[in-house]
Amino acid sequence: xxxxxxxxxxxxxxxxxxxxxxxxxxxxxxxxxxxxxxxxxxxxxxxxxxxxxxxxxxxxxxxxxxxxxxxxxxxxxxxxxxxxxxxxxxxxxxxxxxxxxxxxxxxxxxxxxxxxxxxxxxxxxxxxxxxxxxxxxxxxxxxxxxxxxxxxxxxxxxxxxxxxxxxxxxxxxxxxxxxxxxxxxxxxxxxxxxxxxxxxxxxxxxxxxxxxxxxxxxxxxxxxxxxxxxxxxxxxxxxxxxxxxxxxxxxxxxxxxxxxxxxxxxxxxxxxxxxxxxxxxxxxxxxxxxxxxxxxxxxxxxxxxxxxxxxxxxxxxxxxxxxxxxxxxxxxxxxxxxxxxxxxxxxxxxxxxxxxxxxxxxxxxxxxxxxxxxxxxxxxxxxxxxxxxxxxxxxxxxxxxxxxxxxxxxxxxxxxxxxxxxxxxxxxxxxxxxxxxxxxxxxxxxxxxxxxxxxxxxxxxxxxxxxxxxxxxxxxxxxxxxxxxxxxxxxxxxxxxxxxxxxxxxxxxxxxxxxxxxxxxxxxxxxxxxxxxxxxxxxxxxxxxxxxxxxxxxxxxxxxxxxxxxxxxxxxxxxxxxxxxxxxxxxxxxxxxxxxxxxxxxxxxxxxxxxxxxxxxxxxxxxxxxxxxxxxxxxxxxxxxxxxxxxxxxxxxxxxxxxxxxxxxxxxxxxxxxxxxxxxxxxxxxxxxxxxxxxxxxxxxxxxxxxxxxxxxxxxxxxxxxxxxxxxxxxxxxxxxxxxxxxxxxxxxxxxxxxxxxxxxxxxxxxxxxxxxxxxxxxxxxxxxxxxxxxxxxxxxxxxxxxxxxxxxxxxxxxxxxxxxxxxxxxxxxxxxxxxxxxxxxxxxxxxxxxxxxxxxxxxxxxxxxxxxxxxxxxxxxxxxxxxxxxxxxxxxxxxxxxxxxxxxxxxxxxxxxxxxxxxxxxxxxxxxxxxxxxxxxxxxxxxxxxxx
Numbered sequence: 001x002x003x004x005x006x007x008x009x010x011x012x013x014x015x016x017x018x019x020x021x022x023x024x025x026x027x028x029x030x031x032x033x034x035x036x037x038x039x040x041x042x043x044x045x046x047x048x049x050x051x052x053x054x055x056x057x058x059x060x061x062x063x064x065x066x067x068x069x070x071x072x073x074x075x076x077x078x079x080x081x082x083x084x085x086x087x088x089x090x091x092x093x094x095x096x097x098x099x100x101x102x103x104x105x106x107x108x109x110x111x112x113x114x115x116x117x118x119x120x121x122x123x124x125x126x127x128x129x130x131x132x133x134x135x136x137x138x139x140x141x142x143x144x145x146x147x148x149x150x151x152x153x154x155x156x157x158x159x160x161x162x163x164x165x166x167x168x169x170x171x172x173x174x175x176x177x178x179x180x181x182x183x184x185x186x187x188x189x190x191x192x193x194x195x196x197x198x199x200x201x202x203x204x205x206x207x208x209x210x211x212x213x214x215x216x217x218x219x220x221x222x223x224x225x226x227x228x229x230x231x232x233x234x235x236x237x238x239x240x241x242x243x244x245x246x247x248x249x250x251x252x253x254x255x256x257x258x259x260x261x262x263x264x265x266x267x268x269x270x271x272x273x274x275x276x277x278x279x280x281x282x283x284x285x286x287x288x289x290x291x292x293x294x295x296x297x298x299x300x301x302x303x304x305x306x307x308x309x310x311x312x313x314x315x316x317x318x319x320x321x322x323x324x325x326x327x328x329x330x331x332x333x334x335x336x337x338x339x340x341x342x343x344x345x346x347x348x349x350x351x352x353x354x355x356x357x358x359x360x361x362x363x364x365x366x367x368x369x370x371x372x373x374x375x376x377x378x379x380x381x382x383x384x385x386x387x388x389x390x391x392x393x394x395x396x397x398x399x400x401x402x403x404x405x406x407x408x409x410x411x412x413x414x415x416x417x418x419x420x421x422x423x424x425x426x427x428x429x430x431x432x433x434x435x436x437x438x439x440x441x442x443x444x445x446x447x448x449x450x451x452x453x454x455x456x457x458x459x460x461x462x463x464x465x466x467x468x469x470x471x472x473x474x475x476x477x478x479x480x481x482x483x484x485x486x487x488x489x490x491x492x493x494x495x496x497x498x499x500x501x502x503x504x505x506x507x508x509x510x511x512x513x514x515x516x517x518x519x520x521x522x523x524x525x526x527x528x529x530x531x532x533x534x535x536x537x538x539x540x541x542x543x544x545x546x547x548x549x550x551x552x553x554x555x556x557x558x559x560x561x562x563x564x565x566x567x568x569x570x571x572x573x574x575x576x577x578x579x580x581x582x583x584x585x586x587x588x589x590x591x592x593x594x595x596x597x598x599x600x601x602x603x604x605x606x607x608x609x610x611x612x613x614x615x616x617x618x619x620x621x622x623x624x625x626x627x628x629x630x631x632x633x634x635x636x637x638x639x640x641x642x643x644x645x646x647x648x649x650x651x652x653x654x655x656x657x658x659x660x661x662x663x664x665x666x667x668x669x670x671x672x673x674x675x676x677x678x679x680x681x682x683x684x685x686x687x688x689x690x691x692x693x694x695x696x697x698x699x700x701x702x703x704x705x706x707x708x709x710x711x712x713x714x715x716x717x718x719x720x721x722x723x724x725x726x727x728x729x730x731x732x733x734x735x736x737x738x739x740x741x742x743x744x745x746x747x748x749x750x751x752x753x754x755x756x757x758x759x760x761x762x763x764x765x766x767x768x769x770x771x772x773x774x775x776x777x778x779x780x781x782x783x784x785x786x787x788x789x790x791x792x793x794x795x796x797x798x799x800x801x802x803x804x805x806x807x808x809x810x811x812x813x814x815x816x817x818x819x820x821x822x823x824x825x826x827x828x829x830x831x832x833x834x835x836x837x838x839x840x841x842x843x844x845x846x847x848x849x850x851x852x853x854x855x856x857x858x859x860x861x862x863x864x865x866x867x868x869x870x871x872x873x874x875x876x877x878x879x880x881x882x883x884x885x886x887x888x889x890x891x892x893x894x895x896x897x898x899x900x901x902x903x904x905x906x907x908x909x910x911x912x913x914x915x916x917x918x919x920x921x922x923x924x925x926x927x928x929x930x931x932x933x934x935x936x937x938x939x940x941x942x943x944x945x946x947x948x949x
Contacts, residue, residue: 040109042137042157047117047173050075050209050235051084056122056171059203066096068169070201070242072191076210076266079185080112081178089170097164103137103172104158108335112177114157121161122169130161182336186278188267188389193220195262196246204242208266209235219387220264222257223247240264251563254572255637256381265387272388273437275374279336279390280435282353283372288341288361295345298323299365309368309402311418316362317398317409318416318526324358325349326412336390355411356396363400370400370409371434375427381575383429383440393431405446415483417526422447423479424635426578449632451581452478455507457536457551462591463684464667465540465547466904468513468712469588470687473504473532482528489519489528494698501532507552507584512536513708515691535691539588540662544872544901549660551586553616554631556657560610560650562643573637576611581632588625595663597625602656605629609653610646611636618658625660670904673717673933685716703729703738710741717934719748736766743778747937752781769797773808781940785812803829807842811850815944819852837868841877848880849945857881872901876908883915891915906934914947 047053051073059068069088074081089100107114116137121128137157161170180187191206210216212234220226224244229236250258269275289296302315327349338344338353341361350358356372363370374393376383386392398409408425409416424445432438459471477485492500497517505512513535520529540547550556562574590597597620605616613632619625638646672682682689692712695705710725726742743758759775772795779788789812795805806829810822826843830836844861847854861878868874875898882891895912898905913927928949932939939949 039113040139040155042139043113043115044131044136045115045117047084048075048082048175052207054086054203056088056169061090062199062202065199065202066090066092066100067201068203069171070204072206074189074191074206074208074266076187076189076208076214076216076268078214078268079179079183079187081187081189082175083178083189084117084173084175086173087171091164091166091168091170094166097166100170101164102158102160103170104156105137105174105176106154106156107176108178109155111180113175114155115175115177116157117173117175118171119159119161119173120171121164122171123165123167128163130159130163135159135162180336182282183278183390186268186274188269188391189265190389190391191264193224193240193244193262193264194242195244197243199243201242206240206242206264208238208264212236215268215270216266217268217387218264218266220262221385222260222262224262238266248568250572251569253562253574254569255575256379257385258572260379260382265389265391267387267389267391269388269390271437272431272440275388275390275437276431276433277435277437279372279374279433282337283357283360283433285341285357285361285364288357289365292342292345295362296365299362302362303366309366310407310421312366313363313368313370313400313402313407313409314416314418314421316359316366316368317411317421318524319362320355320359320411321414321416322525323348324355324411326355327351352396352410352412356398359398359409359411363398368400368402370398371432372396373399373408373430373432375425375430377427380426380428383431384442395427396433397425399430399432406444408443413480414487415478415480415526417479417482420450420452420479423449423452423581424579426635428578445579445635449579449581449634450478451583451630451632452481454583454585455504456585456587457507458587459536459539459589460687461539461588462667463688464538464591464669464671465662466538466542466669467716468688469536469538470691471534471536473501473507473530473534475504475530475532477528477530479526482522483525485519485528485530486521486525489521492519498698500530501534504530504532505534505536513691513695513705515694533691535688539586540666542903545664545899545903547662547666549588549625549662550657551627553627553629553658554582554584555605555614555616555629555653558609558612558614558631558650558653560646562638562647564640564643571640573639574610574643576636576638577633579633579635581630583628583630585626585628590623590625591667592623593663593665593667595665597663598661599658600661601658605656607649607653607656608634609649610638614653616656616658620660627658668903669716670930670934673930682716682718688712701732703732706732707738707741710745714745714748719745719936723749734765736762736771739765740771740774743774747778748935750936750940752778752940756782756784769795769801769804773801773804776808777811780812780815785815788812803839803842807846810846814846814850814852819850822846822850823852835863835867837864837866837870837874840864841868841870841874844874844877844881848877848884849941851884851946854881854884858885872898872905872908875901876905876911879908879911879915883911883918886918888915888919892919906931907938909934910938910942914942 054069054071056069061068066089067087068090069086071086073084091097091100103119105114116131119130121130137159140156140158164170193206194200194204212231216236218238220240226238226240229238244262298319302312302319306312306315324344325348338357339350341358344350344354344358360370360372373396375395375397376393377395383392397411400407400409405422407421410425424443427443429440429442431440454476456474457471458474459469461469498514501514501517502512505514514532515535516533518531520531522528539549539551541550564570564572599618599620602616603618605614607614611634613634615630617628672685692705692709696709699705706725706729710722710729713721713725723742723745726738726745730738730742739758739762743755743762746755746758756775756778759771759778763771763775772791776788776791779785779791792805792808795801806825810825813819813822826839826846829839833839840860841864844857844864846852847857847860858881861881864874865871865878875894879891879894879898882894892912892915895908895915898908899912902908909927910931913924913931916924916927932949942949
């Protein structure tokens with residue numbers, strides 16, 4: 001006798017008997033449908049003689065464990081499985097007494113019995129026999145899985161143990177027998193094992209025994225080698241004690257067969273062929289349609305109304321999917337035996353077995369070659385390493401062969417569709433069910449994978465590079481996803497639609513404002529189109545004055561970096577997602593520009609990397625940029641010797657990133673500030689304004705849509721419109737942040753009294769250092785420097801707060817005429833960090849605006865430029881010093897350089913205008929006017945600093 005990890009059990013003459021039973025006639029199988037040991041009443045009997053009782057007193061206890069014993073003993077007989085359980089619990093708290101004190105046991109009454117041997121309480125060395133005291137378990141039919149359309153036929157016996165107290169030990173021993181109608185004389189059993197560091201009980205064990213000569217095969221794995229069974233008194237005995245040794249850790253991308261939890265499997269099946277042949281009689285279709293005239297009429301309609309075998313097969317699949325609802329019925333042997341076709345058609349429900357049988361019958365009537373195949377949904381990857389057991393599978397479906405190609409037709413699915421029917425399911429392995437038996441087969445994708453989802457983003461970028469883009473997302477679905485979407489279309493509320501649209505919109509990246517979503521059904525329910533109307537953030541990202549478009553594409557996010565750093569991992573394959581395809585497309589309508597849009601990267605691409613195929617097509621014509629990428633997972637595994645090469649290919653794929661550089665004259669948002677807020681032409685923005693207004697109408701009691709429009713209006717220089725929106729938001733919810741936001745709108749409207757009032761409200765509602773400093777600075781604008789100083793005296797905080805506090809106090813001292821005192825504050829900050837770029841820049845700016853020691857300021861400002869992380873701001877500060885020192889050419893050079901790095905820096909634009917004015921240049925007034933239109937508030941600042949505006 002050897003395990004399945006090595007050799008197999010020698011067969012006896014019983015194998016011949018099993019072979020006879022495997023091909024029994026339907027009559028013989030029907031005779032087996034009423035097992036001898038079957039009942040709906042709980043039996044109370046002593047444990048069978050072969051049970052090895054545990055000496056509970058001898059077990060070493062772990063105070064951390066509530067469970068003392070977790071023992072399972074299994075006796076395998078020809079045609080019957082007997083499972084004995086022994087549980088001992090130590091009740092250490094009221095919570096444990098509540099949790100453990102209700103005993104339950106479950107069994108299948110059509111296959112066997114529940115036999116209770118003992119329910120007893122151990123207290124102070126004495127045993128209280130609960131059963132002997134007259135207590136019995138109550139029988140319930142508890143369909144735990146009914147909400148998942150599963151009627152498993154099980155019964156549950158339950159007892160709230162009377163008299164149980166904290167400190168007691170509770171012992172429960174019972175057996176469950178099982179003679180499966182479908183398996184005849186064959187038996188199977190599987191038990192999950194547990195490993196270190198888990199310790200579910202102080203004592204854990206599984207013992208399996210069977211009569212010598214019974215052809216039992218066994219396996220436990222992975223990473224666990226069992227001892228050989230022992231032979232005693234004519235019985236083989238196999239024992240596993242737990243916890244098992246801790247297993248080797250494997251990377252998450254290793255095949256599941258390495259990472260699976262250990263399972264002890266035993267069975268009497270010789271091979272997969274026997275499993276196949278045992279199941280075959282239940283899927284015979286001869287005469288299955290007799291008397292079903294209405295079904296026959298539907299079949300004839302398919303025959304005459306559909307073209308080609310594939311078209312008729314898909315129509316038959318659609319009939320089964322849509323006319324017969326799913327309900328798994330495990331009663332009367334239904335776990336393996338399908339209900340007959342007539343019952344399924346009459347009841348209009350059935351599980352995978354029933355749907356498979358009726359679909360087989362329909363396809364047979366249509367003359368289409370097909371057969372049933374077993375598969376696993378939950379443990380697809382484990383079938384190959386499993387013992388040959390029916391329990392290795394949890395699903396059955398139809399495999400049709402049409403023009404030499406296999407098509408997997410799942411009657412329990414939805415959305416039968418001609419275009420995607422050739423895509424293989426993710427089950428990895430199947431076992432064909434045939435009277436002569438069959439071997440386990442790997443599922444192979446035999447035809448090109450058709451994407452079941454495609455997404456297109458159609459965006460209008462004509463307004464410019466730094467403004468939101470109106471657009472739509474069009475998602476086309478085929479198959480099951482489409483059917484689900486169509487089924488939910490009428491049930492979605494407006495809130496549901498916005499939420500769902502938002503999930504789709506996230507594919508574009510950034511924060512997307514969803515305006516509307518609709519679902520359009522195609523030719524039938526297997527086709528759906530989801531259209532999301534939304535306002536998207538700009539795809540143009542600016543680095544200084546250079547703008548580029550780099551959309552989120554599969555090639556940009558794909559990585560292949562399997563961790564094989566440990567020596568033991570180097571021979572491990574890498575799993576690949578199951579076969580599936582998707583297409584993503586960006587379609588941008590571009591503005592008219594003098595400059596050209598420059599495409600950098602591969603316009604066309606077709607690469608296979610780590611069993612993923614990437615295809616790209618880019619076109620730029622007639623004012624439209626189209627970028628389309630298709631990703632197809634080919635499934636399977638990457639063998640160890642190919643991992644290095646695939647890594648290199650993945651790095652090469654990363655280098656194919658696509659970028660589109662926009663021309664320098666791409667429109668920017670500040671053109672809407674020209675001429676001042678009241679006079680600016682905003683007609684181009686009407687479309688965005690309309691979309692934002694619709695958002696507000698849809699959610700009239702929410703502040704978020706209003707504030708989104710307020711922000712849009714603010715960044716496009718409609719400060720009065722932004723103020724109206726923030727006022728409306730404050731009517732709904734008066735928060736510190738909203739008062740603070742409104743304060744800055746007041747600032748741009750040069751209403752500094754209102755700004756101070758709002759910041760004071762924000763400070764009172766939620767005082768923090770930042771708000772105090774902002775309020776203090778505003779108080780100085782309205783001449784309340786004493787109040788500002790008093791407020792800053794209340795502020796304390798970390799190093800960053802202390803810096804901001806020093807800057808604010810320095811400004812107050814300069815306003816009061818003591819600029820040198822303010823300069824001392826910067827000197828103190830620089831004592832510990834003399835090359836701190838941010839402090840150096842703040843000191844440079846301070847010296848320039850308040851004209852303190854400006855003759856010596858160039859050195860400080862140059863050090864700021866050399867050390868600052870924000871070079872544009874440091875250059876702007878030094879330009880101010882050069883202007884004060886009348887070094888105008890150097891001032892202009894710094895201002896131009898700063899604007900190249902940060903063209904949206906309004907203060908630098910104003911500063912350049914002032915420099916040009918000092919140089920007598922005619923273009924000065926345009927810069928000054930543009931800067932003041934973008935930010936009217938800076939007029940007051942520059943006036944305070946001595947500039948005439």
